[in-house]
Amino acid sequence: MDSLKHDEAEQEEERLLTGGLRDGENDGAKFTRNPSTAITHRKPSVWKLCSAITVSLLLILLLLKTSPLETFARWMPSCFKGTGVAGIKDTGGLYLIGAGKADITGPVVEINLMGYADPKQLGSGLRQRLRARAFIVGNIEHPNERFAYLVLDIQSGDTAIRYGIVDALKELGPEYASYSHHNVAVTGTHSHAGPGGWLNYLLPQITSKGFDRQGYRAIIDGAVLSIRRAHESLQPGYLSVGTTKVLNANINRSLFAYLANPEEERSRYNVSAGDDGTVEKDLTLLKFQRASDGKNIGVLTWFPVHGTSMLGNNTLVAGDNKGVAAYLFEKSVRGEETAAEGFVAGFSQANVGDTSPNVLGAWCEDGSGQICSFENSTCSDGRSQSCHARGPFFRVKDEGASSCFEIGKRQFEPARALYDQLNENPTPVWGSLVKSFHTFHNMSEFTFISNGKKVHTCPAALGYSFAAGTSDGPGAFDFTQHDGNENTTSPVWRAVSYLLKDPSDKQRACHAPKPILMDVGEMYTPYQWTPNIVDIQVFRAGQLLIIVSPGEATTMAGRRWKEAVHSASAALFEQEADSARPASMTSAPIVVLGGPANSYTHYITTEEEYGIQRYEGASTLYGPHTLEAYINVTLSFLPYLGARATKPPRHEGGVYPPDNSNKSLSFITGVIRDGTPFFKAFGDVVADVGAFYRCGEHVKATFIGANPRNNLRLEDTYAAVERLDLYRGKEMWKRVRDDADWSLVFRWRRTSEVLATSEVDLVWEIEDWAQPGVYRLRYYGDSKSLGGTITPFEGVSSSFTLV
Numbered sequence: 001m002d003s004l005k006h007d008e009a010e011q012e013e014e015r016l017l018t019g020g021l022r023d024g025e026n027d028g029a030k031f032t033r034n035p036s037t038a039i040t041h042r043k044p045s046v047w048k049l050c051s052a053i054t055v056s057l058l059l060i061l062l063l064l065k066t067s068p069l070e071t072f073a074r075w076m077p078s079c080f081k082g083t084g085v086a087g088i089k090d091t092g093g094l095y096l097i098g099a100g101k102a103d104i105t106g107p108v109v110e111i112n113l114m115g116y117a118d119p120k121q122l123g124s125g126l127r128q129r130l131r132a133r134a135f136i137v138g139n140i141e142h143p144n145e146r147f148a149y150l151v152l153d154i155q156s157g158d159t160a161i162r163y164g165i166v167d168a169l170k171e172l173g174p175e176y177a178s179y180s181h182h183n184v185a186v187t188g189t190h191s192h193a194g195p196g197g198w199l200n201y202l203l204p205q206i207t208s209k210g211f212d213r214q215g216y217r218a219i220i221d222g223a224v225l226s227i228r229r230a231h232e233s234l235q236p237g238y239l240s241v242g243t244t245k246v247l248n249a250n251i252n253r254s255l256f257a258y259l260a261n262p263e264e265e266r267s268r269y270n271v272s273a274g275d276d277g278t279v280e281k282d283l284t285l286l287k288f289q290r291a292s293d294g295k296n297i298g299v300l301t302w303f304p305v306h307g308t309s310m311l312g313n314n315t316l317v318a319g320d321n322k323g324v325a326a327y328l329f330e331k332s333v334r335g336e337e338t339a340a341e342g343f344v345a346g347f348s349q350a351n352v353g354d355t356s357p358n359v360l361g362a363w364c365e366d367g368s369g370q371i372c373s374f375e376n377s378t379c380s381d382g383r384s385q386s387c388h389a390r391g392p393f394f395r396v397k398d399e400g401a402s403s404c405f406e407i408g409k410r411q412f413e414p415a416r417a418l419y420d421q422l423n424e425n426p427t428p429v430w431g432s433l434v435k436s437f438h439t440f441h442n443m444s445e446f447t448f449i450s451n452g453k454k455v456h457t458c459p460a461a462l463g464y465s466f467a468a469g470t471s472d473g474p475g476a477f478d479f480t481q482h483d484g485n486e487n488t489t490s491p492v493w494r495a496v497s498y499l500l501k502d503p504s505d506k507q508r509a510c511h512a513p514k515p516i517l518m519d520v521g522e523m524y525t526p527y528q529w530t531p532n533i534v535d536i537q538v539f540r541a542g543q544l545l546i547i548v549s550p551g552e553a554t555t556m557a558g559r560r561w562k563e564a565v566h567s568a569s570a571a572l573f574e575q576e577a578d579s580a581r582p583a584s585m586t587s588a589p590i591v592v593l594g595g596p597a598n599s600y601t602h603y604i605t606t607e608e609e610y611g612i613q614r615y616e617g618a619s620t621l622y623g624p625h626t627l628e629a630y631i632n633v634t635l636s637f638l639p640y641l642g643a644r645a646t647k648p649p650r651h652e653g654g655v656y657p658p659d660n661s662n663k664s665l666s667f668i669t670g671v672i673r674d675g676t677p678f679f680k681a682f683g684d685v686v687a688d689v690g691a692f693y694r695c696g697e698h699v700k701a702t703f704i705g706a707n708p709r710n711n712l713r714l715e716d717t718y719a720a721v722e723r724l725d726l727y728r729g730k731e732m733w734k735r736v737r738d739d740a741d742w743s744l745v746f747r748w749r750r751t752s753e754v755l756a757t758s759e760v761d762l763v764w765e766i767e768d769w770a771q772p773g774v775y776r777l778r779y780y781g782d783s784k785s786l787g788g789t790i791t792p793f794e795g796v797s798s799s800f801t802l803v
């Protein structure tokens with residue numbers, strides 16, 4: 001029997017999910033490799049034709065004296081249909097737009113998960129594939145003026161990853177020559193549930209036992225593929241931007257530090273009991289709508305909430321709550337008339353620093369039933385280890401998966417409502433300008449004037465509270481705590497800990513009141529431990545400005561940064577006489593902050609929060625004036641975003657951060673071989689499914705497996721659910737779930753080191769909307785021989801009935 005492609009099957013599932021069959025899509029967009037050709041072809045034909053028809057229709061309507069807009073809308077030419085109203089409402093300026101998505105899932109087993117810095121937290125499988133989502137915006141008249149904003153389901157942007165992406169784009173030839181450091185932003189969703197080992201600096205490599213080239217390449221290759229897909233889809237279109245409130249999806253996990261900010265400042269954001277200003281509740285959404293047929297090709301959103309819904313005991317790879325939100329959004333529009341095929345939803349992180357998705361607060365799991373101390377998140381023993389923050393479904397013992405799905409859903413739902421609203425009532429991005437700048441700035445000794453005072457930053461250092469962790473992941477940095485157990489200490493730590501040195505008096509004074517635990521910014525052997533050279537970058541499309549932050553700015557730090565950019569850019573806009581901007585347009589800038597991006601510079605707090613020295617303050621690398629320094633440099637480059645700026649600032653002659661990807665330590669061993677137990681073959685079922693299931697139940701099959709690191713199966717799957725269907729009178733199995741689906745879990749475990757045997761569990765957590773029918777589970781594996789040959793195999797469970 002044949003198998004249908006998943007897309008087809010999924011679309012059908014989706015129609016069931018979203019209610020009712022929809023009309024067939026008319027995908028009018030043809031991919032055009034050369035954006036300039038696309039413009040010259042499309043603009044005159046579409047625009048001249050539409051304008052002519054519009055004018056004629058208006059004349060007819062005037063003659064008939066039946067002027068309501070609805071009447072007009074009914075007779076609109078097809079080129080203006082799609083949203084139904086785009087032709088008659090102000091659509092704003094015409095831009096060059098593109099969106100693309102690709103798989104970046106690295107090794108899902110045996111590699112340390114990045115984020116909680118717990119060397120014992122090793123991957124054991126996959127809940128949901130990780131994605132790169134790319135969004136490109138360009139100037140229609142000057143297509144070289146464009147930017148590419150990447151949203152990766154990883155912990156943060158990174159210097160080695162960024163170099164890898166920029167270099168790979170260069171190798172794609174002249175068509176990709178307009179992408180480089182100044183206009184490519186590499187942001188991470190801050191998921192704490194992805195494989196680590198790809199970061200440029202030594203410190204985050206310690207818990208992952210060093211650098212892992214396989215995962216590093218997966219991220220770069222997927223990120224570049226997503227940019228290529230976005231680039232190939234470039235075409236004229238409109239941008240629309242709006243803001244909505246996301247309630248009950250984030251709280252402030254460092255309220256004690258937040259309260260150190262001036263009362264007067266805090267009160268400006270205290271809107272209501274549900275939005276008291278201690279975290280930002282606003283989600284900003286940018287909608288990409290192509291001009292050819294009015295269909296939307298994607299959305300890009302910003303909202304701050306930590307990717308720590310999947311807890312520190314989770315060992316399944318997933319994109320955390322942002323990954324869920326993106327997945328739900330993309331599923332929800334599939335098959336809809338207003339959404340183009342391949343619609344991409346990017347849920348980018350914002351000023352995430354002091355936010356937590358664990359909205360029920362931090363509690364002591366020591367039997368006391370107490371909440372953790374307000375000042376320093378400790379419990380009765382004076383330590384933070386038993387303090388754990390609770391997500392909405394904390395009672396479900398599933399390593400945070402239920403809470404994670406819920407927090408993703410709480411972001412998706414208001415974003416989707418805002419999208420619908422923008423379809424009816426677009427609030428356009430005006431003008432035509434697309435500008436960007438990027439600079440590498442040395443933070444180790446930067447002197448500048450702030451509030452009339454001469455201040456300076458210092459080489460990076462981490463304070464004592466860094467080792468204590470947060471209520472989202474308490475005290476996980478146990479590489480600093482010698483318990484004498486060789487097995488729980490990273491081999492990297494054993495190799496480098498003797499290099500740690502005491503900070504100088506000057507360094508201590510510079511970081512005060514931070515007590516220095518690790519003077520990481522002054523350590524260059526065997527290579528740098530943390531960045532001193534940071535990326536500062538801002539993008540502009542019309543009145544929208546995107547600050548690309550390399551660190552995790554806290555709620556108030558992000559606000560100060562955004563406000564500084566807002567007032568400076570408002571002044572800049574006033575000087576602009578942009579012909580593409582109608583007189584009705586307000587010149588007020590809309591400013592968002594995305595990150596952690598480009599490099600990982602840990603946290604960015606306000607000076608007042610820094611004085612409190614909780615985890616975020618202790619992890620603010622460059623001293624008390626870190627935030628002011630970021631703002632100062634941002635503002636000094638802001639004129640590069642003005643209408644008169646012709647070129648972005650040059651990097652040549654300036655400082656560059658090191659690329660350590662070729663000299664990083666690694667104690668990560670590869671797969672040696674895979675074996676099977678006697679009388680068994682790869683893919684054999686060792687524990688089969690039952691005969692009947694109901695929605696809400698879990699169906700599981702166990703197979704003789706092999707190490708999934710043998711083949712990452714990028715753009716493909718390890719696990720599948722197949723349904724028996726009739727297709728053109730013939731019975732056939734259709735794939736209806738795969739690794740992209742949250743409800744299908746792939747788990748791998750080693751059963752014997754000596755025999756090199758392993759087993760795989762596939763578990764389908766049957767959704768309440770799943771269709772009754774006959775199903776089976778299929779496992780795709782790849783085994784490795786001692787000689788190194790990799791051989792694919794499959795395993796299939798018995799069929800079962802969902803009643």
Ligand SMILES: [Zn+2]
Binds near residue numbers: 306353552
């Ligand atoms: Zn964080």
